Amino acid sequence: MTPPRIRSLDPSERLARATVLALIVFAAASCRGPAPPAGHSGRTLTVAVVPMGTTHEFWKSVHAGALTAARELGVRLIWKGPLKETDRNEQLQIVETLTGSGIDALVLSPLDDRALIRPVLEAAALGIPTVTFNTALAGSGPIALVATDNFRGGVMAAERVGRLTGGRGRLILVRVTEGVEGTRLREEGFLETVRRDFPGLTILSDNQYGGASTETAYQTMENLLARFPAVDAVFTPNESTTFGALRALQDHGLAGKVVHIGFDSSAKLIEALGKKEILGLVLQDPFEMGSRSVRTAVAHLRGEPYEKNVATGVVLATPDNMNEPSIRRLLVPDLSVLGKDAR
DSSP: OOOOOOOOOOHHHHHHHHHHHHHHHHHHHHHHOSOOOTTOSSOOOEEEEEOSOSSSHHHHHHHHHHHHHHHHHTOEEEEOOOSSTTOHHHHHHHHHHHHTTTOSEEEEOOSSTTTTHHHHHHHHHTTOOEEEESSOOSSSOOSEEEEOOHHHHHHHHHHHHHHHHTTOEEEEEEEOOTTOHHHHHHHHHHHHHHHHHOTTEEEEEEEEEOOSSHHHHHHHHHHHHHHOOOOSEEEOOSHHHHHHHHHHHHHTTOBTTBEEEEESOOHHHHHHHHTTSSOEEEEOOHHHHHHHHHHHHHHHHTTOOOOSEEEOOOEEEOTTTTTSHHHHHHHSOOOGGGGGGOO
């Protein structure tokens, strides 16, 4: 059977048909109007916040800031993080589960600056943007970073140690954990400043990791004091290492005799600061970090302008300034929004 012959169109006919088709498409688009930005469709947006952990006071402050912002913006907030700040696999599973559950945006503090790259890129492929906070993720997957100037925080700690020791003595740095960009920058800022500005300080140890729990940090400091019983200064770059090292120094009768500069705040650390067992705490603003992260994600979803790199401030609390209102707000943040989970 011979197939039917298809008549080819001459150029004028092709032009006429193309014009008609374009007019039809234009008319349909005009009837619909412009597509509204995400979040303006009447549907409540859902933002999932995944911290590194959930037990430390720092994360509770982040949660309070995120929840406050979500309520003000009229969006639904999901707060879900691993119990331990060393559990990369659990955080990875949480992210993968949430991105498959229909959320609109992800706010993430990655436990590893590389291990979370793949799920963030997969979320982007599903149309779910990611805002990272507290510590950065390698690559270009996230749309924004909300964080402390962590390097500057390390510099401030080193300057405090240098002043209080007169630039001389024996020093221990207890690191936190490998693969976390934020604490690594604090450690680098501290060490670079000590080596450059205080050559009279001898670094006894700078390669031991305290881990993300108070107990592991305590054991690390115990081991270091067994090796180096004569120490003049200690720097601990997060809440768990600071409290773990404080306990070890207390057990050895060295709290208040050794210049101890830590990072972040908790009730026990504030008490130690008041008793001069700790002589400085570098403070972030976790409440603002949580708030700005959620606000940034929602602005992106709604097609509103936002900053891609947000610095949330860093200050040094000392026994002398700890009761000033601006410092007290950071030492004892308002967690009442969390209700019974606030403490």
